[in-house]
Amino acid sequence: xxxxxxxxxxxxxxxxxxxxxxxxxxxxxxxxxxxxxxxxxxxxxxxxxxxxxxxxxxxxxxxxxxxxxxxxxxxxxxxxxxxxxxxxxxxxxxxxxxxxxxxxxxxxxxxxxxxxxxxxxxxxxxxxxxxxxxxxxxxxxxxxxx
Numbered sequence: 001x002x003x004x005x006x007x008x009x010x011x012x013x014x015x016x017x018x019x020x021x022x023x024x025x026x027x028x029x030x031x032x033x034x035x036x037x038x039x040x041x042x043x044x045x046x047x048x049x050x051x052x053x054x055x056x057x058x059x060x061x062x063x064x065x066x067x068x069x070x071x072x073x074x075x076x077x078x079x080x081x082x083x084x085x086x087x088x089x090x091x092x093x094x095x096x097x098x099x100x101x102x103x104x105x106x107x108x109x110x111x112x113x114x115x116x117x118x119x120x121x122x123x124x125x126x127x128x129x130x131x132x133x134x135x136x137x138x139x140x141x142x143x144x145x146x
Contacts, residue, residue, distance in 0.1 A: 002120070003141060004043040009117035012110060031069075032117060033109045034092055034138055035062040038101050043119035052107050052119070057128050058097020064111070065089055065138065089138040096128040103128060106136050 005013070036055040041047075054062070073087040103126045107119035118140065126134055 057101035058099040100129040
């Protein structure tokens with residue numbers, strides 16, 4: 001499934017990109033938080049943080065994505081006047097402990113965890129058992145059409 005940016009996330013990201021004059025002006029100055037979710041939800045623009053249930057496998061923890069971990073964005077042209085700008089983060093990995101879980105995707109929140117910025121449901125769920133590893137590379141894409 002494609003990445004979905006929430007309405008609240010769009011507002012926060014646009015405010016940060018276009019209005020804020022310094023990193024200290026925004027609640028996301030410490031970076032963003034990546035979480036895995038284990039409920040079979042399809043993210044939408046109206047989704048909120050409370051819609052997602054965090055993973056419960058042994059050793060699970062959310063991670064802070066520092067600003068320095070994002071690669072420089074790149075652009076590509078996709079067909080009839082569609083351009084995509086892509087920015088990816090370094091891979092994040094989790095290793096399951098004794099207690100397993102089924103993971104459906106990941107979601108990104110503001111640094112304080114209050115605002116859901118975007119979420120992505122995997123094409124198929126991932127069942128984790130003892131010592132299984134899950135690797136996620138967060139990506140953010142902007143599209144424009146001429």
